[in-house]
Amino acid sequence: MIGKLNHVAIVVNDLEAATAVYRDTLGAKVSAPVDLPDHGVTTVFVELPNTKIELLLPLGEDSPIAKFAANNPAGGMHHLCYEVEDIIAARDHIIAAGGRVLGDGEPKIGAHGKPVLFLHPKDFCGTLVEIEEV
């Protein structure tokens, strides 16, 4: 069911410093920062040959990653995003298998403009999982 790993999201408190780590220390290709006010994040994309790392900085007072950022001063891995072909079919399969979907279970439009859902970390090896329809 799940396809490619679309991205690994890393929450940081200093986006410039994090960008420099990936660009200068690790020598990766990075994007300019992009504000996504509807999602409460500013993001920099680290483009690897096979997937992306997304560096996320809280944006605004209601950012969904504000608490995580405050709890992880040096930053930290926040979630993994897997691609699915049909998010409704994927959701129904996951629920039938006993996995919990966060929120009301209805897909939202995610940061890439595509339908997404988040899955409960306790049911997925302690990992917050996003599924995105591509």
Place this chain on the structure above:
Amino acid sequence: MIGKLNHVAIVVNDLEAATAVYRDTLGAKVSAPVDLPDHGVTTVFVELPNTKIELLLPLGEDSPIAKFAANNPAGGMHHLCYEVEDIIAARDHIIAAGGRVLGDGEPKIGAHGKPVLFLHPKDFCGTLVEIEEV
């Protein structure tokens, strides 16, 4: 410098349950468990079209992931592994840029039989980073 994301490592306390989550709930292709006593882990590979998830269970009394597993009962993301072409050149570049390499700085043979180094999480966005020469 860094190339592909080789794998995301997730430490778990119940490898059978974690394997079932990825195989049954998420519908991914998973390997049989492999004991790697020299590395203190039993691992299951989740094969995605573009990268791998490695589920790691502590093996033996001196497992390097024993403490992480104990601190994360539901499991948790443990490290990211990036591929490099030349691990000595990568190491020297990282150190020159101010990044700390763990241990004595000499590459060890990793779980895939290739030279690896681990980088200090505090210098890499709160993320334990492995680099592997491929």
